[in-house]
Amino acid sequence: MTLKTLDNSLEVLKYFNKENPTWGVRELAKEMNISHSIIYRILVTFESHGFLIQNPETKKYELGLRFLEYGQMVKDKLNLSDFVLPIMKNLAETIKESVFLTWLDGKDGVTVEIAEGSQTIKFSVSMGTRTPLHIGASCKVIMAYLPEDRKKEIMEHGMKRLTPETITEPEEMIADLEKIQQQGWCFSTGEYAHSVFGLGVPLFNSKKEVIASLTIAGPIYRKPTEEKLPEMVNILQYGAMNIQRYFDQYSFKLYHE
Known part of the structure; x- marks a missing residue:
């Protein structure tokens, strides 16, 4: 070959x-x-x-089905279900919304673990869902912490629009990413799907390179008010801190440069 x-x-x-x-x-x-x-x-x-x-x-x-086998092997290697999933489930019970762990893979974010909320109506995606880094809280909060040359590469590659709220202009994206990095979290509404909100925070490896994100998502009619948003951010960051300790302990590396 x-x-x-x-x-x-x-x-x-x-x-x-x-x-x-x-x-x-x-x-x-x-x-x-x-x-x-x-x-x-x-x-x-x-x-x-x-x-x-x-x-x-x-x-x-x-x-x-061969891909299901390999997917499970990767998941087992990360030991996500043993340690990370219980934290995510506890977070989902507290917030009453679904919680997602998104892993950096090239120019995309991939959903690698899910803890669903208790609400009857909820936002859900499938394991393995791949989303461009310029779309939604779970991916933009990763993109915000990438090196400048990689951000530029992603924007030059083209930013596809999924909804009217998806940011596709480079100048607007740069300003948005700067804001995300300054505040340490990303809140988005309607960027991935019309009726969905997302709140995401970054996760890093031992070299302080961004490798993943932890995100809360739900129907837009249940999005937090300005008064409630800081409380939700604090709860999410606390869960992320516990997951971060696990990542630091096992020295997770950024595999996809």
């Missing part, structure tokens, strides 16, 4: 996401501007190893 073939193969996997979980050979080839015969060979190879499965009726491909 040449490096070009390997690069194309790995690029193919990136197209299987929440927005586009299934692909046919020709539509994926057109989307990637690669010969459909090459795409076919790549998909068949991934299928033979369990990374993809083909729907017998539609003939389209989707992610296979």
Whole structure:
């Protein structure tokens, strides 16, 4: 296998996401501007190893269970469920909203742990959900603490708009990130989804490099008032402090430079 073939193969996997979980050979080839015969060979190879499965009726491909296995291996390596999840559950019970741990991965934030709130109506995302760093409290609070060259790279890469509230102008984003870094937390409304608020704080490794965030999220009609927001920030920061002690103890590193 040449490096070009390997690069194309790995690029193919990136197209299987929440927005586009299934692909046919020709539509994926057109989307990637690669010969459909090459795409076919790549998909068949991934299928033979369990990374993809083909729907017998539609003939389209989707992610296979092999990724669930690898996802669990990564989660076990981080020991998140043993130590971090109880803290998150306690936080969710106190706030009565869902709590999310988001991990930095390249130009995205990935949801790696969830503790749902007790409310009947709640905001929820799936484990493994990937979101660009310029969108929402959980990701922007990570982006705010990245080195300046990486912030610039993310903005130059293009900031996709998910809702009318999503910030896509570089100057506005720079000002917003400066505010987040100064206050130590990020509060957003309607940036990821129209009817959702988020409140996030950063988490760091032993080198003081940002690696993750802890976030409270819920329906926008339950967003905290200006009077209640400081109290919610304090509660969230206390939970983050306990998780931070765990990260410091095990010297978590920033894997994705």
